[in-house]
């Protein structure tokens with residue numbers, strides 16, 4: 001189980017599905033050691049993130065990496 005799925009399951013949020021259409025099937029974004037980032041301006045700075053896309057409508061749900069990894073208040 002990937003880190004994002006594990007964290008959402010731990011918080012009982014895994015089965016909520018897409019916040020836009022309600023679809024339950026989601027696609028984790030990133031492959032192996034690749035991961036999404038949230039770019040800041042200037043674009044030399046960024047936050048590491050986790051993201052999943054809805055397989056029905058494509059809505060992308062983005063989560064702060066440091067909170068998902070347990071280093072924040074999450």
Ligand SMILES: [Zn+2]
Pocket residue numbers: 018019020021022023054055056057058059
């Ligand atoms: Zn959706």
